[in-house]
Amino acid sequence: MRSLGVLSSLLANRSFSTNKPNVLVFNRKTKIKEPLQCNKLLTWYVCGPTVYDSMHIGHASCYVKFDIIRRILENYFQLSIFQVMNITNVDDKIISKARALNMDPLQLARKYEVEFIEDIKLLNIKQPDIIARVTDFIPQVLNFIQNLFDKDLVYLTDDGSLFFDTTKYKRYGKIVRVPEVVPHTFKRSNLDFALWKATKQGEPSWDSPWGPGRPGWHIECSAIASHYFGSSIDIHSGGIDLLFPHHENEEAQCCAYHNVDDWVKHWIHTGHLHVGDNIKMSKSLMNTISVKELLNSYTANQFRTLCLLSNYKSDLEFNDSTMDVACGVLKKFDSFIANCYAHLNTNSSKHIPDITLFKKMFDVENDILINLADNFNTSKTLNLLIELINTFNKLLTVDFNFNCSNLEVIQALNIVFKTLESFGIDLTRSKIKSDAENSLVIDITVNFRAKLRQLALESKSEINKQDVLKLCDTLRDELAAANIIVKDSKKSSIWRNEN
Numbered sequence: 001m002r003s004l005g006v007l008s009s010l011l012a013n014r015s016f017s018t019n020k021p022n023v024l025v026f027n028r029k030t031k032i033k034e035p036l037q038c039n040k041l042l043t044w045y046v047c048g049p050t051v052y053d054s055m056h057i058g059h060a061s062c063y064v065k066f067d068i069i070r071r072i073l074e075n076y077f078q079l080s081i082f083q084v085m086n087i088t089n090v091d092d093k094i095i096s097k098a099r100a101l102n103m104d105p106l107q108l109a110r111k112y113e114v115e116f117i118e119d120i121k122l123l124n125i126k127q128p129d130i131i132a133r134v135t136d137f138i139p140q141v142l143n144f145i146q147n148l149f150d151k152d153l154v155y156l157t158d159d160g161s162l163f164f165d166t167t168k169y170k171r172y173g174k175i176v177r178v179p180e181v182v183p184h185t186f187k188r189s190n191l192d193f194a195l196w197k198a199t200k201q202g203e204p205s206w207d208s209p210w211g212p213g214r215p216g217w218h219i220e221c222s223a224i225a226s227h228y229f230g231s232s233i234d235i236h237s238g239g240i241d242l243l244f245p246h247h248e249n250e251e252a253q254c255c256a257y258h259n260v261d262d263w264v265k266h267w268i269h270t271g272h273l274h275v276g277d278n279i280k281m282s283k284s285l286m287n288t289i290s291v292k293e294l295l296n297s298y299t300a301n302q303f304r305t306l307c308l309l310s311n312y313k314s315d316l317e318f319n320d321s322t323m324d325v326a327c328g329v330l331k332k333f334d335s336f337i338a339n340c341y342a343h344l345n346t347n348s349s350k351h352i353p354d355i356t357l358f359k360k361m362f363d364v365e366n367d368i369l370i371n372l373a374d375n376f377n378t379s380k381t382l383n384l385l386i387e388l389i390n391t392f393n394k395l396l397t398v399d400f401n402f403n404c405s406n407l408e409v410i411q412a413l414n415i416v417f418k419t420l421e422s423f424g425i426d427l428t429r430s431k432i433k434s435d436a437e438n439s440l441v442i443d444i445t446v447n448f449r450a451k452l453r454q455l456a457l458e459s460k461s462e463i464n465k466q467d468v469l470k471l472c473d474t475l476r477d478e479l480a481a482a483n484i485i486v487k488d489s490k491k492s493s494i495w496r497n498e499n
């Protein structure tokens with residue numbers, strides 16, 4: 001009999017979409033793409049951060065990629081999602097850093113937890129429905145361990161710590177091929193893992209039937225996820241680093257706890273972020289870039305575009321040239337949107353709608369859905385958008401209008417807008433950038449007026465025509481720096497935004 005977590009009672013009276021998704025998801029356990037299985041409400045557990053330092057963009061890329069997947073499932077497949085993430089706020093790394101800084105470990109963890117939440121907001125990542133600190137779940141952890149203890153899957157070591165006995169759980173190694181068993185000094189097997197760590201001097205600790213201590217890392221996710229979701233979860237996700245031993249251990253202890261063969265329906269993992277020559281970004285390699293450092297050089301939209309340009313489960317290269325590509329792609333979208341607005345604001349088109357162009361746009365929308373249903377293929381989706389934009393750009397006239405009807409421009413604009421917004425590209429942030437550029441344009445124009453005024457005041461005769469034209473050319477060049485492109489014809493001038 002499967003057990004239900006607290007979530008089922010909390011949501012018993014809510015109604016949900018009955019649409020059945022037809023989505024294929026790559027499952028790390030079976031190593032194939034499988035149809036997404038979920039009930040009325042998709043339940044999703046995300047392994048969260050150990051809060052002992054600023055988040056680096058290797059970790060951030062995982063959360064951005066999962067955010068993209070969440071938004072695709074909600075926006076394209078109309079799924080209701082309930083997501084829980086843990087915060088590891090007591091751990092060896094937190095304790096050792098707090099000791100070095102002469103700080104309380106739980107206060108240090110709280111500081112970096114606040115920073116983590118700020119960072120995910122800056123990256124436009126939707127907050128999980130519940131963010132759960134392990135220290136708020138000690139009773140659930142102890143109950144979990146007691147259950148495994150009663151099933152004779154746990155042993156006590158000399159120092160008072162408790163370990164999960166992997167040799168007694170016969171299905172250990174069901175997600176990955178685990179390393180060979182070799183003798184170990186204080187554990188029965190090198191694969192066994194700590195459920196409860198006996199307290200050492202100066203460490204945070206909680207009472208337990210086996211003496212004071214604190215939870216091991218793996219047990220916290222199992223206890224928190226089981227508390228909310230019971231004996232079955234639709235999606236469990238994390239970076240690929242967590243596949244072994246963390247997720248293997250979580251699966252083993254949860255299947256044992258709930259007496260089930262499988263605890264998670266879909267294990268999904270994101271690839272590493274590399275910083276050149278196949279080198280992974282990690283704290284231990286001291287090659288990390290924090291989210292704030294990233295945002296000094298690039299926008300959240302540009303970093304998200306980089307994530308969209310490859311499959312979430314592939315490794316991601318972060319360097320100047322891959323970011324140039326991402327920035328170029330985003331600029332192409334921005335320019336297209338700006339051109340569409342310019343066209344719709346100024347054009348009195350005489351064209352009648354062309355059925356061929358509409359058919360092409362219908363096919364693009366259909367292909368986007370097919371690609372997203374195929375394990376969230378965002379890179380192909382962006383290519384489809386770029387092809388659509390290229391088709392329209394061929395219709396662009398010298399005065400920046402499209403040689404087609406307004407209806408077609410509106411339809412293309414809608415497709416580009418809807419897709420980018422569905423992926424979490426925040427188009428209002430482009431507006432913020434535009435506001436900064438608008439100030440620059442005002443500065444340039446006011447300075448120009450001042451120079452022209454000065455010229456008139458100092459002039460003893462009629463103003464020289466060449467001097468005025470020279471000032472006009474200077475203004476045109478300065479406006480180009482603010483992405484305003486001015487084109488002169490004999491009787492008038494037109495402009496467009498180059499964003």
Ligand SMILES: [Zn+2]
Pocket residue numbers: 046047048221238246
């Ligand atoms: Zn976890």
